Amino acid sequence: MTKMTGAVAIIKSLKLNGVDTVFGLPGGQLDHLFDAMYHEGDDIRLIHSRHEQGVAYMAYGYAKSTGKVGVYTVVPGPGLLNSTGALCTAWGNYSPVLCISGQIASTGIGKGYGDLHEIDDQLGMISNITKWQSPINHPSDAPEVIAESFKQLTTGCPQPVAIEMPMDMMGLETEVGLIPAVVHDKKPVDRDLIESAVSILKHAKKPMIVVGSGALECSELVLEIAKRLQAPVMACRSGKGIVSSEHYLSANFPMGHRLWGEADAVLAIGTRLHWPLVMWGTDDEQKIIRVDIDAKQITRITVPEVGIVGDSGVVLDVMKQLIEQDNHQATSREAELTELKSAVDAEIREKVGPQMAYLDVIREELPRDGIFVDEVTQTGFVSWYGFPVYKPRQHISAGYQGTLGYGYATALGVMAGNMDKRVIQISGDGGFMFNVQELSTAVQYKLPLVTIVFNDGRFTNVQRQQKEWFDGRIICSDLHNPDFVKLAESFGAAGYLATDPESMRTAIQKAFAQDGPAIIEVKLNEFFPAPWPFLMMPQNRKEVCK
Template sequence: MTHLSGADAILQSMIQNGVDTIFGLPGGQLDHFFDAMYQSSDKVRTICSRHEQGAAYMAYGYARSTGKVGVYTVVPGPGVLNSTAALCSAYATNTPVLCLTGQIPSRSIGKGYGELHELPDQLATMKSLTKYAERINHPSQAPAIVNEAFRALKSGRPRPVSLEMPMDIMGLQSDVKLLNAFVDTPTEPDPEQIKAAAKLLGSAKSPLIIVGGGATHAAPEVQELAEMLQAPVSSFRSGRGIISDDHYLGVNYPTGHRLWAEADVVVGIGTRLQLQQQFWGVDENLKIIRIDIDPVEIDRINVPEVGIVADARRALRALIPMLEKENINRSSRKDELDALKRDYWRRIQKVQPQMSYLEVIRQELPEDGIFCDEITQVGFTSWYGFPVYKPRQLITCGYQGTLGYGYATALGVKIAHPDKPVISVAGDGGFLFTANEMATAVQYNIGLVTIVFNNNKFGNVQRQQKEWFGGRLIASDLHNPDFVKFAESFGAAAYRTNSPEGLREFIRKGLDHNGPTLIEVHVEEDMATPWEFILTPPVRG
């Protein structure tokens, strides 16, 4: 037993589970927790943001780029509600983010007294947004409940969790028995399902592999399977880099669309297969094998021929030796696929000026660097037009499409990877959602390079207003600050250009600079639509 406050019981339990960085904002209900972090500053680093959504997005970026749990702490009520857009992104992308929030005094919960930051039922609200949410009502409960939160974060399908503790309990001293860290045991596959998958794949004439974020940790096994089958590997966002775009079997999203039309067996590994099944189409000539840790996901849209509920790496390690016994002789498809990839690369060059800018970014960002997108024209185009070489090198917000998530998320990525180059892109609209976090970037000397594409409009919205509503423009033109002066006012380095080659020069300066850099790219003309290669038509069924 150790005598600890409630706040310290939570913190020490988190440290036991490997937490070394916490993002957050102080406030009355968190005073004891911030004091606990101060007293354990040799074990845990505290990054203070300028807004709750910034703290949550930073934790999201930290977790998304590492696979480790990202932790943030905010006050209850409006504080935690300010952070929930990031929780939505974490839920959509299966990212392990832990929200720790304070609470009003324990005697007042549920009474409706009107305490500072009181919500009608905060715990119920958080349960609706997370995989697991719980209140810790006494310091002695903290180790077990924290471990249960880490069980939810690390076992099965990872998704965000939320913990809360009343402010008076945070200050309460009690004997506490700390526990060892939670250790997950990955789900093993059903041998009969593995055997069925091996037989189906072994005789496939045109196999295709689709990967998502659930296959990130199984990249070597995915490549081994792909090479055995000579099967192209396609992904949309989260699976990018599991097979390098430099590998002839690694194909981008529109090329995957073309290959879906002729595939006879598809293996979906750690992916919803939502776009492929709902929009590309299925028919009786297409057999689908699903490998997913979440049993609910296996037949959410269609019932697959074979459904394997298991950890992706465990499933592939069981499948590969079984497939060796069933597999037909296969010739290399390198020449065929290289030609197909060149053809699609030529086609997407018409998406300008996005492709020209992305080409410069890719050339200047070292191969181990990380690229963070945004809900912007360059970000959309990067999903298929930016080569990615390793997992977790393209950071997105998944299907939530959370406009404005990018800048603060990228700060979290850079904090997690101080020795790797990180570049984020943003539009002028989305950037201002968390541009206040430039103060955080300067305060903590976070060496992120941010490129803001400025056309003084919500580009996607305005395109739709022109094309769908006869040019009746409303709320899509923007008034912006001088972004260079804005960044310089915080103490960041800042530059402006209107060309790809100008961008090249300033990326080099930014990557060499010891601190945050903003580059404004002024875009006069309308950008070409990127959607032709994303909203692709059905090819089956």
């Protein structure tokens, strides 16, 4: 037991669990916590933002790109509420983000006095977007709460956790017993179910695999099984790179749609399987096997032929052994799948060529180990199926939450967690302005993020729908924008102007040649073609959801 304040107990406990980076925005209820971080010196890298949404998205980007826990801290009440857009993005994307919120003095909690930032039961308020929540009511409780937080963050579904501590308890000094970090064993899996799944896959004529974020840590196993079965592997967003886009067994979303229509067995690993089941359908001729750490996902839409609850790595390791027992090797489908991949790529380029021209340049200039962060924008939508990546965690997105404006701050967190890599983030002019203030953070902390802002002066998706669905009644979709180059320069960042893919290439090269953050404004006059034909694809099996 050692005498320390509640704030010090929190920070010491974070360090014991391997945390070396915290994203935070200071305020009255966090004074003791920030002072505790000050005393840790270089052991804790503290990055502060200009808005609570910023630090929460940075923690999300850090977690999503590294696989480690992303930690952020904000004041209670409105500060916590400002961060919840990012928190629900982390929730929807199975990302281990730890929110540490301040709290009013313990003597005022639940009294309704109207203390600064007071909201009654703020942890209850965010319980639907966090996996676990707990107050820290006394300094001596801090180690146990932090230990349980990391257990929740690193076992089962890796979703956000939120904790809070009253400001007076953060400052209270008392005896505290720190708890060392614990590595938790993975739960055993049902071998009989895996044997049933393997039997189906071995006898399938046209198997396919669908992967999501639940398979990020077992890419080698996925590829080995795919090779044995000659099963193409489809990914949309989070699963991209689990099998390299260059491999003939890798299938993007539109290619996956065509394969789904003829697949007689589907192995779905760590994915909601939402779009295939809801939009494309399934039937009795297609046997679906689901592997997921989240038991709720397995039967949420339909009941699969086989449902296996467990860590994907553990399940796939057993599955690989069983497939190899009799030296099973399916006939190569390389020629067939290579031809299909080429045909789909040609169709994509024909229909969304303008977006692909920009994405091609980004891919050519971004190193192979670089990370691409998209945004809810026209080029971002096309990137889901048109931007190749080669390893897991090289394409970061907001997933199904579609949180417009998430991209820039998220990419700063990606950059902070991957300072040895190049990071390019794309935004539309609408989404970029949601967190434009974080240019200050990028400059202050020398985060060499390159951001490309496609400026067409409109919320393009909204305006397209107004033209096509509402007889051209345009309302609130035209935008008045700053000069983004001058805006970047006013913050002390580099700014470049581009008007086409090749001038953007030159700008990227210049941005990489300097050592700070950069903004590349791409001036657009054209109305990009709709990306949706390759996302909202028609039903090709029996309807599941009406």
